[in-house]
Amino acid sequence: MDFTILVGGAAGQGMDTFANILEKVLKRNGFHIFRHGDYMSRVRGGHNFLQVRFSDKPISTYRQKSDIIFALNEETVDLHENDLNENGIIILDEEISKEKNLIHLPLNKTAKGLGNVRVSSTIGLGFILKYFGLPKDEAIKIIKEEFNEKISEVNLRALDEGYDLTDTKYKLETKEDKSILINGNNAVALGAIAAGCKYYCGYxxxxxTGVLNYMSLKSEEMGIVIDQVEDEVAALNMALGASYAGVRAMTGSSGGGIALMAEAFSLAGIIETPVVVINVQRPGPATGLPTRTEQADLRFMIHLGHGEFPKMVISLRNGEDAFYQTARAFNLAEKYQIPVILLSDQELSESTVTYSPFDFEKISINRYISGEEAIVEGERYKRYKFTEDGVSPRIIPGKIENQVVLVDSDEHDEYGNITESAEVRTKMVDKRARKFESLKKEVQEPWLIGEEEPEHLIVAWGSLYGAVKEAVEALNLEGVSIGALVFGDIWPFPTEKLGKMYKNVKNLIAVEQNSTAQLDSLIREELLIKCNHKILKYDGRAFSGEEIYSRLKEEVL
Incomplete structure (x- = not known):
């Protein structure tokens, strides 16, 4: 059982509210959910749509075809009627597309009769629940949770009206709800909270923005200081200040905002202060497509900041991965006293998906803070002490009497005092570089999908995991010998698994959402391996599993 419901219209017509209630109802009835959105960068007007896919089995991407299209305007019919499954239906108000043989419902007329034209979408919700043979119980509970008493009352009447407008076509079997429903941004924020983050700032x-919003929502309950700052230049500098003072700190933005942070990244490198930064990618350059998705910042993140200093880059593959990797990022940042960059994108950040509940017991908080043992009796504290692995003892300012923690953006000696000594400069560059050698031992190999010794091997990264997974599994069912490696850790780059697998493959295929195959270029750089096929997409829309499946069939297999 696998269905997709699409609701489309103009901004301001209540699609988000409809989809929020629908996905919660389906989730509470025990179904697996994947919600995908497509919206324009405007407050009113334009064409937007949301798809809620639900199944009795785990799902990891959206479907291109829909089983029900709930059209809030005529444009939705025109744009999506060809994306309807063979037995699908289009429901809409009786005043829209009158000339077409669709299921016209008295949505607006009934809503006006109820005294609130805004409840027309709730009438549609009632119709859809009855169509699939689902009870109203959970919808009633959710409406009461979401709205005040007055608004709830009219919406409940609207739900009843819609429920009476149709007969049941499918009698879906409900199950016990054992999942959580969360999007990528909220999963990142939850991972940061679990890791003990006590300061988050951003513009x-x-x-x-969803990361900032969720952290703000939980700030009082969890004792987190939140700053909405004047710009992204301030954001990273303030996060570094909080980290210097002794708390776990994080900031985030998208491509243009991350670009403004570039100088402060170098500051983090030279003062060796840990910080976690999330880049939720969108298409550039400049403003680009603000509400669309892309994977074009991989190279940018690896080389972010002037000068040479160690950093780590981790791409997030789904919401569950986002939770655990965000927590891991804080430990790595403090262990090696470096900036750790998390790479997400619009599709992952805003798609709402069901997962098994996250296990907070798996999260460990390792601060790597030194105490008085870092001080040699009779000596000043050496913040940048030369060590074998490049990691110097880090103490918190004000915690040890008569000891000062010096930091400066100029090159410095072991104490943190400014120097222009050629010898000290060379030793400091080498000291910082040694941390990267240790960091290489921390990298995690990519996730394997499909066959372990395939004839055809896909390489992908980040949020493409879900779409690639469904494409590979469909091809495996057809007897195609294919597998995929989906990278999470990007820098330092993990080479072991790919280095072993590629030797026996006929086709090495890069699947990426950028125009230059940036992962492919990184693989060539690190392993001297070149992909002989590239399946790329960079129109601002996310790959679906079906699209990857089709392009593999057309271009490779």
Whole structure:
């Protein structure tokens, strides 16, 4: 059982509210959910749509065809009627597309009769629940949870009206709800909270703002200081200040905002202060497509900041991965006293998906803070002490009497005092570089999908995991010998698994959402391996599993 419901219309017509209630109802009835959105960068007007896919089996991407299209305007019919499954239906108000043989419902007329034209979408919700043979119980509970008493009452009447407008076509079997429903941004924020993050700052920038919003929502309950700052230049500098003072700190933005942070990244490198930064990618350059998705910042993140200093880059593959990797990022940042960059994108950040509940017991908080043992009796504290692995003892300012923690953006000696000594400069560069050698031992190999010794091997990264997974599994069912490696850790780059597998493959295929195959170029650089096929997409829309499946069939197999 696998269905997709699409609701489309103009911004401001209540699609989000409809989809929010629908996905919660389906989730509470025990179904697996994947919600995908497509919206324009405007407050009113334009064409937007949301798809809620639900199944009795785990799902990891959206479907291109829909079983029900709930059209809030005529444009939705025109744009999506060809994307309807063979037995699918289009429901809409009786005043829209009158000349077409669709299921016209008295949505607006009934809503006006109820005294609130805004409840027309709730009438549609009632119709859909009855169509699939689902009870109203959970919808009633959710409406009461979401709205005040007055608004709930009219919406409940609207739900009843819609429920009476149709007969049941499918009698779906409900199950016990054992999942959580969360999007990528909220999963990142939850991972940061679990890791003990106590300071988050940022400037709102789509599609990263959801992290700031969720952290703010939980700030009082969890004792987190939140700053909405004046710009992204301030954001990273303030996060570094909080980290210097001794708390776990994080900031985030999208491409343009991350670009403004570039100088402060170098500051993090030279003062060796840990910080976690989330880049939720969107298409550039410049403003680009603010509400769309892309994977074009991989190279940018690896080389972010002037000068040479170690950093780590981790791409997030789904919401569950986002939770655990965000927590891991804080430990790595503090262990090696480096900036750790998390790479997400619009599709992952805003798609709502069901997962098994996250296990907070798996999260460990390792601060790597030194105490008085870092001080040699009779000596000043050496913040940048030369060590074998390049990691110097880190103490918190004000915690040890008569000891000062010096930091400066100029090159410095072991104490943190400014120097222009050629010898000290060379030793400091080498000291920082040694941390990267240790960091290489921390990298995690990519996730394997499909066959372990395939004839055809896909390489992908980040949020493409879900779409690649469904494409590979469909081809495996057809007897195609194919597998995929989907990378999470990007820098340092993990080479072991790919280095072993590629030797026996006929086709090495890069699947990426950028125009230059950036992962492919990194593989060539690190392993001297070149992909002989590239399946790329960079129109701002996310790959679906079906699209990857079709392009593999057309271009490779």
């Amino acid at each position: 709102p920038m789509t599609p990263s």
